[in-house]
Amino acid sequence: MKNKIQNLYEKQEFAKEDFDLFYEFRSALNNGTIRAAEKIDGNWITNDWVKKGILAGFRMGKIVKMGSFIDKETFPVQDLTNRGNIRLVPGGSAVREGAFVASNVIMMPPMYINVGAYVDEGSMIDSHALVGTCAQIGKNVHVSAASQIGGVLEPIGANPVIIEDNVFIGGNCGIYEGVIVQERAIIAAGVIITSGTPIFDAVNNYYIPKEPGKPVVIPKNAVVVSGTRPLRSNPDFSIYCPIIIKYRDFASDSAVSMEEELR
Numbered sequence: 001m002k003n004k005i006q007n008l009y010e011k012q013e014f015a016k017e018d019f020d021l022f023y024e025f026r027s028a029l030n031n032g033t034i035r036a037a038e039k040i041d042g043n044w045i046t047n048d049w050v051k052k053g054i055l056a057g058f059r060m061g062k063i064v065k066m067g068s069f070i071d072k073e074t075f076p077v078q079d080l081t082n083r084g085n086i087r088l089v090p091g092g093s094a095v096r097e098g099a100f101v102a103s104n105v106i107m108m109p110p111m112y113i114n115v116g117a118y119v120d121e122g123s124m125i126d127s128h129a130l131v132g133t134c135a136q137i138g139k140n141v142h143v144s145a146a147s148q149i150g151g152v153l154e155p156i157g158a159n160p161v162i163i164e165d166n167v168f169i170g171g172n173c174g175i176y177e178g179v180i181v182q183e184r185a186i187i188a189a190g191v192i193i194t195s196g197t198p199i200f201d202a203v204n205n206y207y208i209p210k211e212p213g214k215p216v217v218i219p220k221n222a223v224v225v226s227g228t229r230p231l232r233s234n235p236d237f238s239i240y241c242p243i244i245i246k247y248r249d250f251a252s253d254s255a256v257s258m259e260e261e262l263r
């Protein structure tokens with residue numbers, strides 16, 4: 001599949017067998033059998049050929065009418081019937097073809113899950129949240145209302161955002177540009193993190209290291225809140241700086257505990 005998709009990406013004109021290949025690729029994304037990124041031996045590996053396959057799908061698809069909507073024929077809204085115990089509450093939400101949604105995921109309207117995204121078991125995607133292209137969301141993750149998990153297609157990014165198992169993303173957060181949030185971390189409401197955002201670990205008293213070409217990693221169990229730091233070029237001013245205020249403890253667990261009845 002990988003080689004065939006690489007070839008498809010190079011093409012400018014498409015025959016029926018190219019569409020058959022693309023639809024096979026898209027079903028594999030729907031089923032979660034291929035992913036834009038996966039953890040191998042403890043490291044997240046980006047499968048850039050998957051992004052190429054998605055881009056090929058945009059190039060090859062004509063714009064068609066879909067009910068009252070108009071979009072590329074290759075990426076209609078996905079039919080989620082016969083999926084394991086999923087609830088998609090009515091009202092302005094969509095899961096695009098080519099996204100994987102595991103069983104017991106809850107999606108509150110309006111929210112949007114874009115192509116290439118992977119949302120694992122038991123996660124909650126709350127109202128006005130976006131799971132961007134190729135973003136990887138682990139098990140039992142809570143993506144709170146109005147949070148934005150950035151995608152790799154636009155603006156163009158090399159690595160997808162990865163949110164590992166049991167992470168809590170508070171309301172109105174933005175996680176962009178290939179940032180990895182490791183297991184059980186808590187991102188407090190309103191925190192924005194991009195690949196260029198310095199993040200201060202106040203527990204260990206250092207800035208999270210940033211190496212060229214490597215993703216920013218929020219360590220597991222970190223509790224990250226909004227803060228400020230002096231502006232390097234002019235310390236009379238302050239600039240936004242997320243701070244790891246502590247590592248997850250009993251108080252944090254209670255602060256983000258969920259209402260089981262709603263699940």
Ligand SMILES: CC(C)(COP(=O)(O)OP(=O)(O)OC[C@H]1O[C@@H](n2cnc3c(N)ncnc32)[C@H](O)[C@@H]1OP(=O)(O)O)[C@@H](O)C(=O)NCCC(=O)NCCS
Nearest residue numbers: 144145170171186187188189223225226245251252255256
């Ligand atoms: C981060 C959060 C979970 C609190 O975690 P916690 O482990 O209970 O934190 P604590 O109350 O023990 O506070 C620890 C420190 O962080 C500070 N702090 C806590 N939350 C903060 C926040 N959101 N912004 C800035 N500072 C914060 C506290 O003042 C305290 O610092 P201090 O000791 O210097 O005063 C909570 O603030 C939060 O953001 N919850 C998410 C709410 C939300 O988005 N819900 C979604 C509904 S859809």
